[in-house]
Amino acid sequence: MMLSRIADSLFWIARYMERAEDTARILDVNYHMLLEQSAKTYRLRWDPLVAIVGEQERFPEFYKEATAQNVFEFLAFNSDNPNSIVQCIGHVRENSRTIRDRISREMWEDVNGLYHRVSRFRPAEEIAVGPHRFCNSIKFASHRFHGVSDDTLPRDEGWHFLQAGRALERAEMTARIVDVEYQKLYEGLAAGSQPDNHQWMAVLQSVAAYEIYRREYHSRIEPERVAELLILHPQHPRSIRFSIATLQQSLRAISGSGADSYANEAERLAGKLHETLMYDRIEEIFARGLHAFLVDLQKTCRAIGEHIARTYFYYAVVE
Amino acid sequence: MLRDYDPGPFFDEMFTPDRVPRPHYAKIYEELAGMSVNQFEERRQLADLSFLLQGITFTVYSDGRGTERLFPFDLAPRILPRPEWDHIERGLCQRVFALNLFLQDVYGPQRILKDRKIPRSLVYSCQHFRREMIGLQPPSGIHTHISGIDLVRDSKTGDYLVLEDNVRTPSGISYVLENRAVMTRTFAHAFHSHEVLPIGHYPTELCQILRSLSPRGVRNPVIVLLTPGIYNSAYFEHSFLAQQMGIELVEGRDLVVDCDIVYMKTIRGLTRVDVIYRRIDDEYLDPLAFRSDSVLGVPGVMGAYRAGNVALANAVGNGVADDKAVYAYVPEFIRYYLGEEPILRNVETYLCSEPHQLAYVLEHLPELVVKAVGESGGYGMLIGPAADSAAIADFRDRLRASPRNYIAQPVIGLSRVPSYDAPTKRLAGRHVDFRPYCLFNGEKVTIVPGGLTRVAMQPGSLVVNSSQGGGSKDTWVLKGTV
Numbered sequence: 001m002m003l004s005r006i007a008d009s010l011f012w013i014a015r016y017m018e019r020a021e022d023t024a025r026i027l028d029v030n031y032h033m034l035l036e037q038s039a040k041t042y043r044l045r046w047d048p049l050v051a052i053v054g055e056q057e058r059f060p061e062f063y064k065e066a067t068a069q070n071v072f073e074f075l076a077f078n079s080d081n082p083n084s085i086v087q088c089i090g091h092v093r094e095n096s097r098t099i100r101d102r103i104s105r106e107m108w109e110d111v112n113g114l115y116h117r118v119s120r121f122r123p124a125e126e127i128a129v130g131p132h133r134f135c136n137s138i139k140f141a142s143h144r145f146h147g148v149s150d151d152t153l154p155r156d157e158g159w160h161f162l163q164a165g166r167a168l169e170r171a172e173m174t175a176r177i178v179d180v181e182y183q184k185l186y187e188g189l190a191a192g193s194q195p196d197n198h199q200w201m202a203v204l205q206s207v208a209a210y211e212i213y214r215r216e217y218h219s220r221i222e223p224e225r226v227a228e229l230l231i232l233h234p235q236h237p238r239s240i241r242f243s244i245a246t247l248q249q250s251l252r253a254i255s256g257s258g259a260d261s262y263a264n265e266a267e268r269l270a271g272k273l274h275e276t277l278m279y280d281r282i283e284e285i286f287a288r289g290l291h292a293f294l295v296d297l298q299k300t301c302r303a304i305g306e307h308i309a310r311t312y313f314y315y316a317v318v319e
Numbered sequence: 320m321l322r323d324y325d326p327g328p329f330f331d332e333m334f335t336p337d338r339v340p341r342p343h344y345a346k347i348y349e350e351l352a353g354m355s356v357n358q359f360e361e362r363r364q365l366a367d368l369s370f371l372l373q374g375i376t377f378t379v380y381s382d383g384r385g386t387e388r389l390f391p392f393d394l395a396p397r398i399l400p401r402p403e404w405d406h407i408e409r410g411l412c413q414r415v416f417a418l419n420l421f422l423q424d425v426y427g428p429q430r431i432l433k434d435r436k437i438p439r440s441l442v443y444s445c446q447h448f449r450r451e452m453i454g455l456q457p458p459s460g461i462h463t464h465i466s467g468i469d470l471v472r473d474s475k476t477g478d479y480l481v482l483e484d485n486v487r488t489p490s491g492i493s494y495v496l497e498n499r500a501v502m503t504r505t506f507a508h509a510f511h512s513h514e515v516l517p518i519g520h521y522p523t524e525l526c527q528i529l530r531s532l533s534p535r536g537v538r539n540p541v542i543v544l545l546t547p548g549i550y551n552s553a554y555f556e557h558s559f560l561a562q563q564m565g566i567e568l569v570e571g572r573d574l575v576v577d578c579d580i581v582y583m584k585t586i587r588g589l590t591r592v593d594v595i596y597r598r599i600d601d602e603y604l605d606p607l608a609f610r611s612d613s614v615l616g617v618p619g620v621m622g623a624y625r626a627g628n629v630a631l632a633n634a635v636g637n638g639v640a641d642d643k644a645v646y647a648y649v650p651e652f653i654r655y656y657l658g659e660e661p662i663l664r665n666v667e668t669y670l671c672s673e674p675h676q677l678a679y680v681l682e683h684l685p686e687l688v689v690k691a692v693g694e695s696g697g698y699g700m701l702i703g704p705a706a707d708s709a710a711i712a713d714f715r716d717r718l719r720a721s722p723r724n725y726i727a728q729p730v731i732g733l734s735r736v737p738s739y740d741a742p743t744k745r746l747a748g749r750h751v752d753f754r755p756y757c758l759f760n761g762e763k764v765t766i767v768p769g770g771l772t773r774v775a776m777q778p779g780s781l782v783v784n785s786s787q788g789g790g791s792k793d794t795w796v797l798k799g800t801v
Contacts, residue, residue, distance in 0.1 A: 001567075001586075001587060002585055002586050003567060003583060003586075004584045004586055005570070005572070005573050005584070007586045094549070097374065097554075098548070098549050099568075100558045101558040101559070101561040101568045102562075102568075105373075108373075108374065109372050109373060109374075112372060112373070112374045113372050157586060312586040315575070315584050
């Protein structure tokens with residue numbers, strides 16, 4: 001019988017690992033894309049990167065300007081930013097430590113080794129060589145984490161809590177990437193002109209969707225198609241629809257409910273959201289307003305997270 | 320690695336006083352003597368890396384951000400020939416039986432107090448004596464499920480002596496098992512050329528005892544290990560044992576008591592708990608019964624224990640048996656309860672609560688070791704020969720103010736084992752003690768052959784506690800005679 005505290009930790013281990021990976025992807029791709037742009041044709045803006053990870057309020061507490069260095073330092077290393085990559089890895093490790101008797105030895109050694117590796121990175125040195133080396137190592141560390149857990153954990157509730165945590169975090173992160181990138185690319189433009197290919201390519205690359213886009217659409221890169229791929233694609237593992245489908249499967253596996261029912265509010269919300277993502281067309285979403293759609297979606301994701309916690313993790317004190 | 324090795328005036332486990340390797344050390348002597356510094360260093364780094372990756376570390380908070388340090392592990396093993404071990408084993412079994420009988424008695428009929436074999440005032444004034452336990456019969460009458468009994472070898476006589484008993488929540492067995500695992504990897508050849516008795520069955524033995532305590536006649540009782548959490552210095556051991564036994568590792572907040580039944584909070588609701596292997600001290604176990612400010616414990620767990628709805632290992636109140644003043648009476652317990660002479664002797668001990676003994680201690684402080692009776696881990700100690708006059712004066716005042724709180728012992732010249740000295744890059748003699756782990760199921764005592772050999776890493780030091788910079792060694796008990 002799985003302790004609530006253990007389920008809670010597994011869920012958050014996966015969320016923090018995904019958060020670290022997504023932050024690394026966003027930093028890596030955008031950093032290089034922005035440096036390629038000439039300052040004359042396009043105003044360099046680093047602050048949207050901060051907005052993607054939802055830290056636009058904390059950032060000004062530490063830095064006057066959103067320069068390349070500051071943003072990289074803040075998102076990757078800052079120890080006062082609880083969502084910096086290094087802090088996320090720290091959370092993954094602390095949570096793993098409290099449940100190390102319930103994860104495989106391989107998982108623990110992998111996570112613990114990652115923590116020690118990350119602690120050895122020197123921020124000044126990494127900032128000097130640029131984010132690629134650091135970000136790439138985080139990206140693959142996350143892949144490795146899931147490879148190791150897939151190959152060593154039994155497929156019990158614990159494994160499903162890991163999947164659920166990762167899927168929920170990824171859905172929310174992808175929603176923010178799409179939302180922020182759209183606003184940035186349109187706001188930064190002179191009226192009537194189109195953002196060039198490179199920027200959309202960067203968006204696609206940050207969620208590992210560039211090759212899929214090329215194969216699926218064979219066309220030049222069009223903003224609507226990019227959004228369609230990232231939000232509605234049924235098979236791309238980083239699309240929102242795919243993530244919500246995974247989340248729904250994991251929640252059902254945990255509760256044991258059938259395909260035409262739901263056992264709790266988290267499942268109901270996930271199921272409802274999945275229906276929308278299955279049957280809506282991207283044109284309909286644009287017609288209703290992309291921004292509003294994505295804001296709503298993030299709200300639903302947060303509500304699902306709260307209901308998972310209420311159903312499985314927390315015990316109310318009854319006097 | 321052993322060139323110019325000096326056994327010194329102490330009993331050296333590897334060498335006779337004429338610097339001839341003892342027969343049971345002959346093979347490891349050859350292996351170590353033929354090894355270059357580089358080869359040794361390479362293995363040492365391999366071993367350290369393995370401990371680091373597994374997170375077998377403890378946290379030092381002195382620098383403000385929490386640095387993780389390795390428990391020093393020394394690669395040169397400590398070896399015991401079979402006859403020596405058999406003698407130790409017999410002595411420990413005897414002692415565990417006597418300690419358990421004492422606890423049954425002192426919380427039961429108190430025959431020993433009525434027969435005046437130990438002063439009632441001494442027992443009742445023990446810091447860890449628990450009135451709440453009086454009249455409470457733990458399952459199968461077992462109080463000391465797990466004991467760690469510290470032995471030292473006196474250089475003068477070569478005899479093993481009991482230095483102290485640990486029958487509350489003794490720790491260290493995980494290092495015994497992990498040291499062995501690392502040793503078989505880094506010193507594979509030397510290990511396989513010896514016939515070393517295996518120790519890997521410890522978790523199975525412990526788990527069987529825990530299962531047998533279940534108050535419910537169910538096939539799969541729910542057993543949990545209760546830990547104070549990740550900030551406890553023994554946390555690694557808690558999670559290690561839980562994993563090895565396949566039982567749940569819980570914190571106080573995972574448990575709840577309702578109508579004298581203990582439950583754990585799971586994703587499917589409350590699940591009844593039958594047996595708690597608790598690694599939390601008595602004081603923190605139940606804020607309703609003991610310290611009310613404890614947030615680590617489980618409110619109401621003592622009620623469930625008293626009602627017989629949950630078993631605790633070890634039993635509550637065991638501290639009265641490993642109090643350092645009560646220790647002086649353990650040989651008497653053996654005679655009183657078992658009608659036998661002690662197989663393993665105590666270290667000579669002066670009870671400062673006895674006026675004439677106190678007078679002797681006050682006169683001879685510079686030659687003695689003084690220990691606070693309720694402390695462990697090497698805290699609250701005065702080592703006379705190493706202390707300055709201010710420290711001695713300080714202890715003199717303390718002894719006069721509260722004599723019951725102190726005992727004194729002569730300084731024992733602990734035996735030594737060759738150990739790696741990093742600054743000079745060679746093996747040098749370092750003092751060791753030895754803690755075997757005894758499991759008691761009510762009928763017999765099981766001791767996995769070996770135990771934790773703790774080593775004082777500093778030249779000349781006699782303090783082996785990990786909290787005071789001590790390290791550890793793998794301990795081999797050889798099968799058959801050499």
